[in-house]
Amino acid sequence: MDLVTVEQMRQLDRITIEGLSIPAVALMENAGRAIAEEVIALCRSRHGGGAGGEDRNGGRAGTGGGWADADIAGRGGYINGGPGAENGRDAGTDVGRGGEEPGAGRGSGRGVAAIQGSGGPGIQPPGFRVSGDTALTLDSAEAEHWLILVGKGNNGGDGLAAARHLREAGIAVTLVYAAAPESLAGEAALQRDAAAAMGLPAAIYGVDRLDFAACSGIVDALLGTGSAGAPRGAYAELIAAANGSGKPVVSADIPSGLNADTGELHEPCIHAAVTVCLAFLKRGLVQYPGAGAAGHVVVRSIGIPAALARKHGVQACLLTPEVLRTRLQIDVSRRRSPEGHKGTYGHVLLAGGSLAMSGAGLLSARAALRAGCGLVTWALPGGLLPYVIGAAPEMMLAAAGSAEDGTWKAGTAAEVLRLGAGKEVIAVGPGLGRFEGDTDWLRTIWEGTETPLVIDADALNILADADYSSWTRRGPVILTPHPGEMARLAGLPTAEVQRDRIGLALDYAREHGVVLVLKGAHTVIATPEGQAYVNVTGHPGMGTGGAGDVLTGIISGLLAQGLNAAQAAAFGVYLHGLAGERAARLRHHPAALIAGDIIEAL
Ligand SMILES: NC(=O)C1=CN([C@@H]2O[C@H](COP(=O)(O)OP(=O)(O)OC[C@H]3O[C@@H](n4cnc5c(N)ncnc54)[C@H](OP(=O)(O)O)[C@@H]3O)[C@@H](O)[C@H]2O)[C@@H](O)CC1
Ligand SMILES: Nc1ncnc2c1ncn2[C@@H]1O[C@H](COP(=O)(O)OP(=O)(O)O)[C@@H](O)[C@H]1O
Numbered sequence: 001m002d003l004v005t006v007e008q009m010r011q012l013d014r015i016t017i018e019g020l021s022i023p024a025v026a027l028m029e030n031a032g033r034a035i036a037e038e039v040i041a042l043c044r045s046r047h048g049g050g051a052g053g054e055d056r057n058g059g060r061a062g063t064g065g066g067w068a069d070a071d072i073a074g075r076g077g078y079i080n081g082g083p084g085a086e087n088g089r090d091a092g093t094d095v096g097r098g099g100e101e102p103g104a105g106r107g108s109g110r111g112v113a114a115i116q117g118s119g120g121p122g123i124q125p126p127g128f129r130v131s132g133d134t135a136l137t138l139d140s141a142e143a144e145h146w147l148i149l150v151g152k153g154n155n156g157g158d159g160l161a162a163a164r165h166l167r168e169a170g171i172a173v174t175l176v177y178a179a180a181p182e183s184l185a186g187e188a189a190l191q192r193d194a195a196a197a198m199g200l201p202a203a204i205y206g207v208d209r210l211d212f213a214a215c216s217g218i219v220d221a222l223l224g225t226g227s228a229g230a231p232r233g234a235y236a237e238l239i240a241a242a243n244g245s246g247k248p249v250v251s252a253d254i255p256s257g258l259n260a261d262t263g264e265l266h267e268p269c270i271h272a273a274v275t276v277c278l279a280f281l282k283r284g285l286v287q288y289p290g291a292g293a294a295g296h297v298v299v300r301s302i303g304i305p306a307a308l309a310r311k312h313g314v315q316a317c318l319l320t321p322e323v324l325r326t327r328l329q330i331d332v333s334r335r336r337s338p339e340g341h342k343g344t345y346g347h348v349l350l351a352g353g354s355l356a357m358s359g360a361g362l363l364s365a366r367a368a369l370r371a372g373c374g375l376v377t378w379a380l381p382g383g384l385l386p387y388v389i390g391a392a393p394e395m396m397l398a399a400a401g402s403a404e405d406g407t408w409k410a411g412t413a414a415e416v417l418r419l420g421a422g423k424e425v426i427a428v429g430p431g432l433g434r435f436e437g438d439t440d441w442l443r444t445i446w447e448g449t450e451t452p453l454v455i456d457a458d459a460l461n462i463l464a465d466a467d468y469s470s471w472t473r474r475g476p477v478i479l480t481p482h483p484g485e486m487a488r489l490a491g492l493p494t495a496e497v498q499r500d501r502i503g504l505a506l507d508y509a510r511e512h513g514v515v516l517v518l519k520g521a522h523t524v525i526a527t528p529e530g531q532a533y534v535n536v537t538g539h540p541g542m543g544t545g546g547a548g549d550v551l552t553g554i555i556s557g558l559l560a561q562g563l564n565a566a567q568a569a570a571f572g573v574y575l576h577g578l579a580g581e582r583a584a585r586l587r588h589h590p591a592a593l594i595a596g597d598i599i600e601a602l
């Protein structure tokens with residue numbers, strides 16, 4: 001699933017309207033219909049539609065405070081197509097790792113199948129069959145009254161089109177214009193006139209009295225991708241009133257008040273139960289805090305050909321099983337040849353661990369083994385070696401220098417290179433610590449081998465303190481910073497790193513010729529070629545000491561098995577999150593998760 005910027009979205013709109021001669025109002029009609037269908041799906045789930053209702057009304061972490069337990073279970077539910085099937089939705093793609101899995105969000109109770117009912121295959125009497133459009137019907141329509149908040153741009157036009165479809169379904173609607181209806185132009189003005197011709201009741205904010213308490217839900221069609229800065233005037237007041245109403249809000253395209261590129265929230269910003277994202281997923285909907293304000297994101301096609309995105313240089317996408325298989329060309333089943341042996345699956349050298357942080361090295365090394373590599377050698381200060389013997393009998397140990405104090409010494413770089421010769425991967429950093437001469441130590445390793453390097457933890461801090469752009473490197477490098485380490489690498493405050501993680505990761509990876517894994521909620525993987533993948537597996541319970549060391553081990557283990565740097569980084573991050581989810585399910589509460597559990601769940 002592609003992730004676009006506002007600028008890219010505008011370009012794709014233009015190409016569709018001008019290049020393919022698809023009228024803008026046709027796209028708006030499709031948008032309105034998609035929004036109406038999602039409102040109806042939400043109404044169905046509220047009136048006894050099962051698990052989906054809970055999820056859509058704020059069960060996701062970040063919107064209604066539902067803890068990761070519900071989050072993990074909830075997403076699983078969507079992956080199985082449960083709510084989609086119950087609600088009769090057929091066209092949406094639920095955002096999440098399962099969004100592109102077979103059957104996700106598909107409605108099975110529609111059309112011919114619905115009429116055939118329980119007859120079962122092979123016993124249908126022959127005869128006339130007819131099916132109707134069930135996506136825009138609602139049994140309990142008379143119980144619903146939705147306010148449609150209408151901005152004066154095209155986002156408002158989408159809301160007006162949705163209002164007509166909702167009215168058709170028997171749902172009472174009231175249009176609430178943020179600005180004088182006469183200020184609408186172009187396609188939005190056409191929609192305004194159509195709504196008026198159908199006799200939809202309308203109010204103007206600041207002129208007519210509004211009763212948010214009496215409505216059953218709100219469509220937010222105030223501001224979309226044309227929004228600039230914090231919502232002003234009537235827009236700001238309507239957003240505050242909608243948030244304060246306690247009613248479910250369905251946002252058109254993006255929650256009004258969200259920066260659609262970065263995910264920053266302006267004050268105020270809508271907190272939606274559902275966001276019906278139109279045509280392509282906007283970057284701001286997957287980056288926090290925007291991802292938390294968007295609720296359940298459903299991406300709906302509106303007639304803009306999906307293939308246009310990649311054809312016109314869109315460089316970011318969600319990391320789904322489909323993307324892993326097709327774009328990254330990874331054998332996600334991780335088939336092993338019947339003739340394979342430990343030599344087939346590669347050998348990782350890990351350089352890390354020190355007196356106070358030997359566990360970090362141990363976690364990485366064990367994770368590499370669980371990721372399926374054939375052999376792991378853990379190089380650590382000689383003085384520590386007797387104490388870790390037997391801690392993981394499956395791995396080999398090597399003393400890098402004889403330091404009795406258990407810390408690394410600058411003179412050990414040559415030994416690391418010697419140990420790394422013939423290995424498929426050298427991973428450096430977990431539990432390494434800082435030491436005198438560490439810059440030269442890392443530079444010697446960086447420049448002294450073509451073997452792929454995975455650089456983590458204090459090895460990243462060493463890089464940050466050096467001007468490593470002048471170092472020469474002849475082999476792939478993967479950097480795995482958390483936001484704090486990234487801030488040091490980029491010379492920025494951490495808040496600035498978090499402001500637009502996708503944008504920063506893309507720039508940094510390209511500029512420095514590295515594969516960058518920017519960790520944290522929705523980890524971003526960016527390649528030197530200018531492609532970014534956003535991972536959505538994992539949960540906040542993984543914010544626990546050592547979880548990153550485990551990731552380094554997994555990525556290294558995959559590299560050893562022959563995946564290239566981008567493949568190993570992306571697949572490693574995906575599997576790490578999945579294992580974290582699986583491990584959390586075995587606990588009473590996800591907060592109980594510790595890093596070792598992730599290894600055991602691999
Ligand atoms: N073919 C297409 O293009 C399609 C587009 N589609 C839809 O259009 C949406 C983009 O529409 P858009 O470009 O008209 O902008 P939109 O988000 O409605 O807002 C602009 C208006 O808001 C105002 N305004 C801005 N900032 C403000 C603020 N801070 N506070 C207050 N007001 C502010 C600004 O007023 P101005 O500042 O100019 O006076 C202007 O009037 C997109 O998200 C999708 O929903 C779909 O229908 C599919 C086809
Ligand atoms: N809220 C979250 N959602 C998903 N993954 C998370 C979340 N918080 C942390 N993680 C993951 O846990 C790991 C933590 O890594 P890191 O901060 O380097 O820990 P450490 O240095 O203790 O090993 C990263 O892979 C990160 O992406």
Ligand SMILES: [K+]
Pocket residue numbers: 155220221222223224251252253254255256
């Ligand atoms: K909106």
